[in-house]
Amino acid sequence: MEARMPDPVAGPITEKSDHPRTEGDPQEDGDTPRRVVLADPRSYCAGVERAIEIVERLLRDRPGPIYVRKQIVHNSHVVADLESRGAEFVDELDEVPTGSTVVFSAHGVSPAVRAAAEQRRLEVVDATCPLVTKVHAEARRFTARGDTVVLIGHADHEEVEGTLGEAPETTVLVETPQDVARLEVADPEKVSYLTQTTLAVDETREVIEALRARFPALRGPGSEDICYATTNRQDAVAAVAQEADVVLVVGSANSSNSVRLTELAQRLGTPAHLVDSARDIDPDWVVGARTVAVTAGASAPPWLVEEVIDALADLGPAIVSEHSVATEDVLFALPREVREV
Structure with a gap:
C-alpha cells in the first residue's frame, strides 16, 4: 500500500473551468447563478476501487458465473452494473454451487464464513478492504x-x-x-x-x-481504525457545509459512510439530504438556495455526482467550484488470484 494522508487543511474554493453551468431558468431573485460547491475528496476510495476492479477482472478473464457474497460495496448502481455484466450476488454461501468462484465483499467476513467456503470447496477471491x-x-x-x-x-x-x-x-x-x-x-x-x-x-x-x-486502563489500536477516506470526506463536508444553504450527499441508504456525511452536515446546522441518484432530488430543497454543496460517499461512482450537477443546472443557472481539504493517492494491491489472471 502506498499512502500519503496529510492533515486536512480547508483550502480556498477554486472554480472548476470544466464545469461552468449557466443553463436553466433564472432563479427567483434574478439571473445570479447558484453556486454549486463540490467537496473534495468525495466518491470512490481505494478500497472500493480495488473491490470493484476485482469483480470486473474476474468477469472479464474467467468463465462464469462469478458469485459475490453480499453487495461488493454498498451502492445500488455499482451492484446493478456488475449484475448486468454477469455477476451473481448472493446473501449466503449455500446459494453458491460447490466448486464455484465467490468473491467476498469489501466489508470482510467472519472466520465462520471462510470455513464454510472451504467446506463447500469454493474458490475464494477476497475483496476485503485492507x-x-x-x-x-x-x-x-x-x-x-x-x-x-x-x-x-x-x-x-x-x-x-x-x-x-x-x-x-x-x-x-x-x-x-x-x-x-x-x-x-x-x-x-x-x-x-x-x-x-x-x-x-x-x-x-x-x-x-x-x-x-x-476503564482507565483501556487500550486501543496503534492507529485509528476509522479509515483515511471516511475522515477526509467528513472533513470536506464539514468545510463546505459551513457556507452552504443545503448539502446533497450522493450515496445509497445502506452506505454507512454516506449516511454519516448526511448526519454530520445536519449536526452542523445545514439541511442535508442523501440521494441515491439525481432522480431523488426534490426541487423544493434548493428553492432560494444561493449555495448548494455536493459530496458523495466512498462507494458512490463519480458519474452519479456528474448527474447531480447536471440536475442542479437544470433547476437554474449554476457555477460549479470545488473545495479541497486533502489529497488522496492511496493504492491497494489486487489479490494474487486476480493479478495472476
Whole structure:
C-alpha cells in the first residue's frame, strides 16, 4: 500500500473551468447563478476501487458465473452494473454451487464464513478492504492477550458482523456512550477497543472518551481504525457545509459512510439530504438556495455526482467550484488470484 494522508487543511474554493453551468431558468431573485460547491475528496476510495476492479477482472478473464457474497460495496448502481455484466450476488454461501468462484465483499467476513467456503470447496477471491483486514487482525491480537474487545460500530452492518466473528465470546458491541455506561466486562484492567472503519469521527470520539472514563486502563489500536477516506470526506463536508444553504450527499441508504456525511452536515446546522441518484432530488430543497454543496460517499461512482450537477443546472443557472481539504493517492494491491489472471 502506498499512502500519503496529510492533515486536512480547508483550502480556498477554486472554480472548476470544466464545469461552468449557466443553463436553466433564472432563479427567483434574478439571473445570479447558484453556486454549486463540490467537496473534495468525495466518491470512490481505494478500497472500493480495488473491490470493484476485482469483480470486473474476474468477469472479464474467467468463465462464469462469478458469485459475490453480499453487495461488493454498498451502492445500488455499482451492484446493478456488475449484475448486468454477469455477476451473481448472493446473501449466503449455500446459494453458491460447490466448486464455484465467490468473491467476498469489501466489508470482510467472519472466520465462520471462510470455513464454510472451504467446506463447500469454493474458490475464494477476497475483496476485503485492507483497512478492514487490519481491524480483524487487531481483534485477534487483543483477544489473544486476554482482553475484552469493545467494538464501536453499528449493529447488523456487514463489517461489524465480520469483526465480531473473530472472537464472538470476548467481543462486545457498543454504539453510544449510553451503551458504555451499561457495559460489564470480566476484567476492567483488560479492555481494548476497535471501531468500524466508516463511523462519524466526532461521535466515535465521544464513545472512546466514555470508555476511557469507565476503564482507565483501556487500550486501543496503534492507529485509528476509522479509515483515511471516511475522515477526509467528513472533513470536506464539514468545510463546505459551513457556507452552504443545503448539502446533497450522493450515496445509497445502506452506505454507512454516506449516511454519516448526511448526519454530520445536519449536526452542523445545514439541511442535508442523501440521494441515491439525481432522480431523488426534490426541487423544493434548493428553492432560494444561493449555495448548494455536493459530496458523495466512498462507494458512490463519480458519474452519479456528474448527474447531480447536471440536475442542479437544470433547476437554474449554476457555477460549479470545488473545495479541497486533502489529497488522496492511496493504492491497494489486487489479490494474487486476480493479478495472476
